[in-house]
Amino acid sequence: MKIPTQASTQQMLRAHNADLADPDFWQLPRSERLKAFALLRGLDAPVLFEESGRRARRGGGGFYALVRHADVVEASRQPRQFASAPGVTTPEPAGWAKAVFGNSMVNLDGAEHANLRRIVSRAFTPRLLAAAEEDIRAVAGRVVDEMIAQRPGDFVPSVASRMPFEIICNLMGIPERYRPEIADRVDHASENVGVKRARLRVPGRGLRALAQMQLVMAKLARERRRRPTDDLISALVRADVDGQSLSARQLGAFFSLLLVAGVETTRNAIAHGLALLTAHPEQRELLVGDFERYADGAVDEIVRHSTPIIQFRRTVVADCAVGGRELRPGEKVVLFYASANRDEAVFADPDAFDITRDPNPHLGYGGGGPHYCLGAHLARQEMKALFHELLTRPRDLRAVGMPELVDSNFDNRVRALRFAFEPS
Ligand code: HEM
Secondary structure (H helix, E strand, O other): OOOOOHHHHHHHHHHOOOOOOOHHHHHOOHHHHHHHHHHHHOOOOOOEEOOOHHHHHHHOOOEEEEOOHHHHHHHHOOOOOEEOOOOOOOOOOOHHHHHHHOOOHHHOOHHHHHHHHHHHHHHHOHHHHHHHHHHHHHHHHHHHHHHHHOOOOEHHHHHHOHHHHHHHHHHHOOOHHHHHHHHHHHHHHOOOOOOOOOOOOOOHHHHHHHHHHHHHHHHHHHHHHHOOOOOHHHHHHHOEEOOEEOOHHHHHHHHHHHHHHHHHHHHHHHHHHHHHHHHOHHHHHHHHHOHHHHHHHHHHHHHHHHOOEOEEEEEEOOOEEEOOEEEOOOOEEEEEHHHHOOOOOOOOOOOOOOOOOOOOOOOOOOOOOOOOOOOHHHHHHHHHHHHHHHHHOOEEEEEOOOOEEOOOOOEOOEEEOEEEEEOO
């Protein structure tokens, strides 16, 4: 097949409702969007999607969509060609947002990124996470105790959000008295009002919530400087980057990133997980029949199938080529994990939910390289512990109806999910 010209490709894509730069695309049912990605994967090279109006002025004139598994892996692992600065979200947040909130590590490159990541990754070593295993199981037990004590309603606030929130708070050492306030802030901070109105992933109300959350964090940081303990906040306030300690803004940016990145993603994976296990009773039976054998495969398959983070962006900084497309400095590429995870070149029957898939080289936590998800192991541990409790304690726990999704071009966010169980 010869490479179609950009103009004829655009026409064809519009005819198939596959214009990824059009906010209407992100309001289509998910199954339609996945069909569009399949169409794009079948083309010879990544296609340029041009943005219009304010989006174009902020985002700098569109992006090439990387939709194949191999292309997403390649861009993720070549940070000298594909930079995370000036930002990984599309369209770019306004400059004032960075000025107020500092630059989070997802948007940094090179030594600046590596230094910050080194400090925080101390809290995520397999050894420390193994030590946290008991705490994770205890939290899962408590969350399910409380779920059983209450009447079933919305699975998202009562179970799916609670588990990752408590774990991150324990890891960071946030005292109980601050938790209700922070939980409320996290919820608003990551509120997504839909792609049509949202210019930023964290619009007006969300930004206010983030600012308030950072005030709480600053207070805690001052306390830990005076009286350090063995938690992550103490480690960060003692940390030294290039001979300097982290600024208040760097600290705040990191706390917000961990709370939003660590809680939102996992919450969505857990909610999708319940919906998938309900829709596929034969897979659930397999899992319940031999939990230890199938649990690791199940949590990875949940993340592949649901892909909680749809995409992140990179900016080209050196002449290069990916997937047969030549790229110049300044051009943007968007890495669509949601499409790579359904790539038929890598996954047999990619739309099937199959907890026995082996290997399962999904890109739900990123395509590798320096920004690969810092919390991947923690997320796996949390999901395994929670699903163990959910599937073995109450009888017949199930989703009722489909998850209610938020229109978003960034995350596969579940707004609400009704559920039921027989307490036994
Ligand atoms: C199912 C749950 C999760 C999913 C699907 C997920 C997904 C991702 C993805 C796609 C990236 C970007 C990778 C890249 O650019 O190459 C990322 C980065 C990151 N994740 Fe996660 N994540 C999850 C859970 C967590 C948890 C529990 C934490 C923390 C406790 C966390 C912390 C981070 C951080 C700090 C980064 C930025 C790393 C960097 O820029 O160096 N994530 N995650």
